[in-house]
Structure formats: C-alpha cells, structure tokens
Amino acid sequence: MAIINPFRALRPPADKVTEVASPPYDVVSTEEARALAADNPLSFLHVSRPEIDLPDGTDIYSDAVYRKAADNFEKLIRECPLEMEEIPSIYLYRLIMGEQEQIGVVACCSVDEYDNDIIRKHERTRRDKEDDRTRHIMTLNSQTGPVFLTYRARQEIDTMVMETTMSEAIYDFTAPDGVQHTIWHAPDPVRFVQAFREVPVLYIADGHHRAKSASRARAELKDRSFSHTGDEEYNFFLSVLFPDNQLRILPYNRVVRELTDLTPGEFFLKVTTKFNVTEDAPPAPGRPGQWSMYFVKRWYGLTPKAGAVATADPVASLDVSVLQDQLLDPILGIKDVRTDKRIDFVGGIRGTKELERLVDEGKAAVAFSLYPTTVEDLIRVSDAGSIMPPKSTWFEPKLRDGILIHNV
Numbered sequence: 251m252a253i254i255n256p257f258r259a260l261r262p263p264a265d266k267v268t269e270v271a272s273p274p275y276d277v278v279s280t281e282e283a284r285a286l287a288a289d290n291p292l293s294f295l296h297v298s299r300p301e302i303d304l305p306d307g308t309d310i311y312s313d314a315v316y317r318k319a320a321d322n323f324e325k326l327i328r329e330c331p332l333e334m335e336e337i338p339s340i341y342l343y344r345l346i347m348g349e350q351e352q353i354g355v356v357a358c359c360s361v362d363e364y365d366n367d368i369i370r371k372h373e374r375t376r377r378d379k380e381d382d383r384t385r386h387i388m389t390l391n392s393q394t395g396p397v398f399l400t401y402r403a404r405q406e407i408d409t410m411v412m413e414t415t416m417s418e419a420i421y422d423f424t425a426p427d428g429v430q431h432t433i434w435h436a437p438d439p440v441r442f443v444q445a446f447r448e449v450p451v452l453y454i455a456d457g458h459h460r461a462k463s464a465s466r467a468r469a470e471l472k473d474r475s476f477s478h479t480g481d482e483e484y485n486f487f488l489s490v491l492f493p494d495n496q497l498r499i500l501p502y503n504r505v506v507r508e509l510t511d512l513t514p515g516e517f518f519l520k521v522t523t524k525f526n527v528t529e530d531a532p533p534a535p536g537r538p539g540q541w542s543m544y545f546v547k548r549w550y551g552l553t554p555k556a557g558a559v560a561t562a563d564p565v566a567s568l569d570v571s572v573l574q575d576q577l578l579d580p581i582l583g584i585k586d587v588r589t590d591k592r593i594d595f596v597g598g599i600r601g602t603k604e605l606e607r608l609v610d611e612g613k614a615a616v617a618f619s620l621y622p623t624t625v626e627d628l629i630r631v632s633d634a635g636s637i638m639p640p641k642s643t644w645f646e647p648k649l650r651d652g653i654l655i656h657n658v
Contacts, residue, residue, distance in 0.1 A: 252368065252401065252449040254357035255486050256338035256439040260392070260655040262292075262330050268423045270294050270330060271431065271650040274395055276379075276459070280310065292330055294652025296322040298386075298394060311382060316389045323390050332655070340439035341654060342414050343490050346430040347647035352496035353411050355442060356396065356433070356654055358486035359452065361468045364461055368451055369399070370632035373458045373640075383463035384470075391658055393464060393488040395651040397457035400625065401449050403493035410441055421653065429647040433654070452491065453632050455625075456645045461487060471658065488656040490649055494625045500598030500644040501534075501622040503605055504573070505614040507592045510583060514546060517616070520581045525552040533602035535621045538569055542619040544605050552577075564630045569620050570639045577618075587640050597644040598622065 262270040269290055275298035278286065284302040287293035296303060300318035301310045308315065326332060341356035363369045387393055414436050421433040436442055454461055464487035471484040509517045521527060521543070531551030535542050541552040554576065561567050566575070578584040578593070587593050594614070596604050605617035623642050631638050 251447040252452050253360040253363055254340070254355070254443055254446045254489075254491070255359075256340045256443070257358045257483070257486070257488070257656050258335040258338050259341070260327070260332050260334050260657055261653060262332055264421055266292060266330050267421050267653060268425070270326070270332075270652045271423070271425065272298065272652055273427075274648055274651055275299055277648060292326065294326070294394070294650075297326060297390070298651050311378070316385055319386060320389050323392070323394075334657075338439070340436040340442050341420075342411060342434045342436060343649070343654075344415065344430075344432040345647045345649070346432075347428070350498050350647065352492050352498075352647075353415065354398075354490040354492040355407070355411070355436075355446075356488075356490050357439075357442070357446075358483075358656055359397070359399065359489045359491075361465050361485050361487060362480075363452070364465055364487070367635075369461070370451055370453050370635075371458060371461075372454065372628055372632045372636070372638045372642075374637055375458050375462045379459045380462050380466060383459055384466040387463055387467040387658065388470060393460070393656040393658060395457075395460060396488045396490045396649055396654070397461045397464075398455045398645065398649060399452045399457075399489050399491045400455045400494045400497055400628075401446075401452050401491055402629075403495045404445070404449065406448070407442070407445050408493065410436075410445060425650065431650060431653070446491075451633075453494075453629055455492070455497065455628065455643070464488075467658065482658075483656065484658040486656075488654070494629065497625050498646060499622045499625060499628075500646050501620040502570070502641040502644045503596045503598065503602075503620055504578070504587075504618040504641075505594050505596060505605060505608050506578070506582060506584070506616050506618075507594070507614055509615050510592070512582075514615075517581065518545065521552070521577065524576050524581065525554060527552060533605070534619055538621050538624075539572075540621060541569065541573060542602075544602075544609050544617040544619070545615075547606075547610060564627070564634050565636045565638065568623060568627060568631075568639065568642065570623065570642045573618060573620065574639060595641040599644065599646050 269292040272294040283295045283299040287295040344353045424430045468484045528551040531549045543550045584590045608614040
C-alpha cells in the first residue's frame, strides 16, 4: 500500500506567493537563477540556488553556499513572512499549461517505502547531486521542493479531487512562464490517506535526487536521535502525486557537437546502413520507432532496418536506447552519454527550432528529434526494476519550489 501523511506546511501568504514561487533548482543554471531572482528578494531561488548572492565563480558546493542558504531562508521566513499551518493538512496542486491540465495530491510519502521500492525508480542518481540536496535538507531542516510521483489512476481518488477543487483555493496565480498554479486545502485529509492505502505502488516521475537525499537525510537524523519512533517528520518526504493518465512527457532531444573523424558524407553513409532514411521529414517524429535528424540544414526521417530492433526488453526497446545502440555508439563512438562531452540534451519544451539553431550556428554537427517516452514506458521500466537511459523524460509543466515546505 502507499502511505501518505498530512503535514504542517510552511508557506507564504497569498499576496506574496507569486514572488516567492520559483522554478525547481535543477532546471536553471546559476546564471539563469541570478537573472530570474534579480530585483526580487522574495524569490525562493535565493534559498535553492544561494550562490546567486555570492561572487561569480563561487563553488556551488562550498560551505559558504550552504551558510547563505540558511541565512536567506531565515530572512525569508522573517520578512515575507512564511507561516506555519496550525494543523497537518493535505493539499491539491493543479497545473495548467496551454491545454495541458493535471491535478496532484500534495502530501508526505514514506522514506521506508522509497527504500523498499514500494516507491519505484527509473533513474540512477549521482553522488555529487545527492550530497548537495542532502546537505541542503540538513542545513535548513526542511524539504523545500517536492518529488513528482505518479500512480495508476483510481476513480475514488479522482472523485475526491474533483470535490475538493469546488472549494475556494488558497493560491491561484500564473507564473512568468504562463503556467497557472492553483492549490487547495483538502477538507478531509483522512479520506485521502485511506484511499491511497489501496494504491499498491507509486512511481517517481521526476525528482530522484530529492527522494534519495530525503532518504540519506533520514539516515543521518535517525542516527542522531535518542528515541527514534518512525513517526518523526524526517521519515517522510514532500511529494506531489499525479494520476498517470493526466501526465505529459515531452521528448528529450540530442545534439552532437562534432562527427569526430568522419566527414559529413561518411557519416551520412553510415547512417543509411543502419536506418531507412527519407528526405524532408517533419522535425518531430509522429510515432515511436521514428527519429528526425537535422543535418546540413535539412531534416531527415529515420526508421530502423527490418529486424534491427527485435526485443521485448523494456529498456532496450525505448527510442532513446535504439538511437544510442544503433547510431550514437556504433557510428559516432559515443558510449556513455553521461560523460562524453560531444553530446548534449535539449528538453522538448525548447522545440525543434532550438535544434535547428544549434546546428545552423555551428554549435552542433547533427541533431536528433525523438518521439517522447510515454508514462507507460516509465511504469514498465520501473516495474521491471530497470533503469532508463539518461535524459529519457522531460515533464512539463514543472512544479514550483517554495510554495509548500516540509520541516523535518
């Protein structure tokens, strides 16, 4: 069963939420965060990316950065001010981006269930990023951004969600990127807790490092405790749980900076030995098993040769895996996309025009537009206990940090 807990959120007043709410720390660079938070002392980026308030070139993992995070957090609590709920609550969080609408349940999930794979993963975490967010939690004694989870949709929960959204929202604002964020109190949190007990497993959609860091922080706090009971707040982590049938995944496209020792003609010829190639293809493929390649200012369509991809393996059959196994590795020698500096990734929210720009300006030699991985793919890989290739999914719209904070 899935355990969810109400919590006492630390949150901004309604008239300040637009200023406080900020993009997730891991989707903006230091430079982007500094620009977004300029002239806005309430932006939560001062807490999640505190290096923006230190001199250029400051090591983002230095002691000074975490001290600054703590100072900025205390200042925000005092001057905004952030206010603590009187009683534990469960919330609903609706995101609207264009025609895309999704409503999730905001609650705290069990670290034990994460550790025991009742909350399932599809991505490996990096130790340096784990270290960073673990230290951030320990420094602030808070989880300031939620983990994005999904579950198989259930009619009972859908009905409860719809009933709750008929009440007055505590927040309703549109962020600078045009995404509308609306949050409600659930009037009867116990009903939600009981309903989720019938959900057999949860899946991390986005936020693997946040979840892993919550687990590591719990281990440290448990070791420090003289009377651990399992009910302490550090045993739970901040989450938003969305039904699987409401989510949208955008493609995570690839650009390659250079062809290494291949001429353009040699590269193109090698591609034709692995794929059926058509000219003047659409920039975005229309279905799984198709790729669009932007090369020498022209779009080409790629489909595998007959029999080239005949596997039921949930990971090997993914489009990102096929591109890697059939082209990036054998033709370009890119064996590890995590470490090879020749390859970069472009989230689908930037569109295919960004791929064209990078190639046309000579910043990349070739670009690949992919059909998006599906939520069903994610669930199938997670259920198999497998790991997706890096940069397989790009979820939009994004949750915002600093709206609902969980103190541990």
